[in-house]
Amino acid sequence: MQTTEPDHSPQHGPDALSPPPVGPEKLPGIRHIIAVGSGKGGVGKSTVSVNLALALQQLGASVGIVDADILGPSIPGMLGIPTGEPPAMTPQGRMIPAQKHGLKVVSMGMLTGDDKPAVLRGPMVGKYLKMFVGGVQWGLLDYLILDLPPGTGDTQLTLAQSMPLSGVVIVTTPQAVSLKIARRGLRMFEKVQVPILGIVENMRTFTCPHCGESTDIFRHGGGEQMSQELGVAFLGALPLDADVVTCGDEGRPIVVDQPTSVSSQVYVTIAAALVAQLHAAVATLKPFVWKWDSNQGAPAWLEDAVRPAGARNTPIGLLRRDPRTLSILWEDGHRDDFDVRDLRLSCHCALCVEEMSGRKLLDPKTVRPDVSPRQIVSVGNYAIGFDWNDGHNSGIHSFSDLRALGERAMTKNVENV
Numbered sequence: 001m002q003t004t005e006p007d008h009s010p011q012h013g014p015d016a017l018s019p020p021p022v023g024p025e026k027l028p029g030i031r032h033i034i035a036v037g038s039g040k041g042g043v044g045k046s047t048v049s050v051n052l053a054l055a056l057q058q059l060g061a062s063v064g065i066v067d068a069d070i071l072g073p074s075i076p077g078m079l080g081i082p083t084g085e086p087p088a089m090t091p092q093g094r095m096i097p098a099q100k101h102g103l104k105v106v107s108m109g110m111l112t113g114d115d116k117p118a119v120l121r122g123p124m125v126g127k128y129l130k131m132f133v134g135g136v137q138w139g140l141l142d143y144l145i146l147d148l149p150p151g152t153g154d155t156q157l158t159l160a161q162s163m164p165l166s167g168v169v170i171v172t173t174p175q176a177v178s179l180k181i182a183r184r185g186l187r188m189f190e191k192v193q194v195p196i197l198g199i200v201e202n203m204r205t206f207t208c209p210h211c212g213e214s215t216d217i218f219r220h221g222g223g224e225q226m227s228q229e230l231g232v233a234f235l236g237a238l239p240l241d242a243d244v245v246t247c248g249d250e251g252r253p254i255v256v257d258q259p260t261s262v263s264s265q266v267y268v269t270i271a272a273a274l275v276a277q278l279h280a281a282v283a284t285l286k287p288f289v290w291k292w293d294s295n296q297g298a299p300a301w302l303e304d305a306v307r308p309a310g311a312r313n314t315p316i317g318l319l320r321r322d323p324r325t326l327s328i329l330w331e332d333g334h335r336d337d338f339d340v341r342d343l344r345l346s347c348h349c350a351l352c353v354e355e356m357s358g359r360k361l362l363d364p365k366t367v368r369p370d371v372s373p374r375q376i377v378s379v380g381n382y383a384i385g386f387d388w389n390d391g392h393n394s395g396i397h398s399f400s401d402l403r404a405l406g407e408r409a410m411t412k413n414v415e416n417v
């Protein structure tokens with residue numbers, strides 16, 4: 001039988017210290033299901049999952065965690081939960097999760113033990129995953145964290161398509177190779193319409209405990225740059241910290257063992273940013289296919305979602321102001337009005353701009369004055385794609401490009417005054 005601690009987890013709902021989680025429950029009793037993923041292995045995804053869960057708990061939420069790495073479970077070890085002891089079951093045949101440090105936990109490691117590999121075929125992995133989420137007596141949870149295995153394969157797709165995820169947090173380290181793979185993982189989630197809640201950069205700066213000098217061993221700021229490029233929130237950067245390893249190995253995660261350490265404080269900041277993102281996500285635009293002439297399928301215009309500290313690259317409204325003008329309202333309250341022909345001219349797809357040199361291939365003289373969109377579609381939560389009435393339909397405008405375009409136009413107008 002799996003040992004469980006008495007339930008010290010905070011109360012669900014109005015008593016919580018953090019802003020109450022918003023939105024309808026994703027599963028009965030569970031407000032938000034949040035996947036934590038990465039492209040590359042070993043970037044600290046499980047460490048982040050565990051400490052983020054504990055930091056959310058510190059903010060007053062009740063939190064569960066599923067070790068969705070069915071083939072290589074590591075969460076029991078990090079939390080100090082004995083492995084190979086099957087969990088207790090309710091009379092109705094639902095699994096009772098283990099409890100440690102106030103978190104409710106389910107992992108394949110509890111069934112198989114640490115050193116016995118679970119040899120399962122793809123469909124079985126999917127079945128276990130569904131059981132670990134839907135077949136568990138979770139009780140009331142504000143957040144259920146799913147620690148995904150690395151990669152962009154079957155498990156991630158099964159989860160993304162079969163679970164009502166509130167979104168995914170992507171963990172990366174600052175090296176180029178990790179960023180590249182994280183970007184691929186991010187795109188996969190966007191393709192299957194899972195909101196990206198933000199990027200966490202792990203192992204950024206190492207501060208020598210002897211001399212106090214800081215070194216960026218794996219470079220610096222790549223995660224932040226990626227978030228800007230893709231218009232995705234940057235949740236925070238964690239230092240490279242030897243104590244994180246020791247704490248993880250000893251089953252006492254750093255947020256529990258050293259709550260005042262720099263790492264723990266960053267975790268609490270990341271948890272708060274994640275909660276803010278979930279609030280914002282409730283108000284963000286839903287996917288759309290928008291017929292320009294008839295305005296059928298027009299996306300929302302959510303003025304109520306404007307926040308002074310809102311993201312610059314997150315649109316909260318798109319509007320056909322008149323047949324020649326597309327307005328975009330950004331979360332920080334700024335509005336851009338784009339002439340649709342200017343948007344056609346600014347297309348930078350491979351047909352309009354030479355990829356290697358950046359040389360413009362599109363001659364403005366060849367673009368008719370009355371060019372306008374036939375259709376505009378959302379592309380993940382980072383861009384829109386245009387189908388133009390001149391037959392061109394390969395261009396995608398990312399929100400960060402559109403915001404920059406609006407800014408350039410504004411500067412030009414000021415210069416011309």
Ligand SMILES: Nc1ncnc2c1ncn2[C@@H]1O[C@H](COP(=O)(O)OP(=O)(O)OP(=O)(O)O)[C@@H](O)[C@H]1O
Binds near residue numbers: 047
């Ligand atoms: N910020 C950090 N500073 C130092 N070490 C860290 C940090 N984050 C994680 N680690 C260490 O890196 C190793 C890998 O971490 P972890 O197992 O969390 O990665 P993962 O991405 O989940 O791996 P996998 O791909 O196997 O699932 C562990 O030894 C962990 O203690």
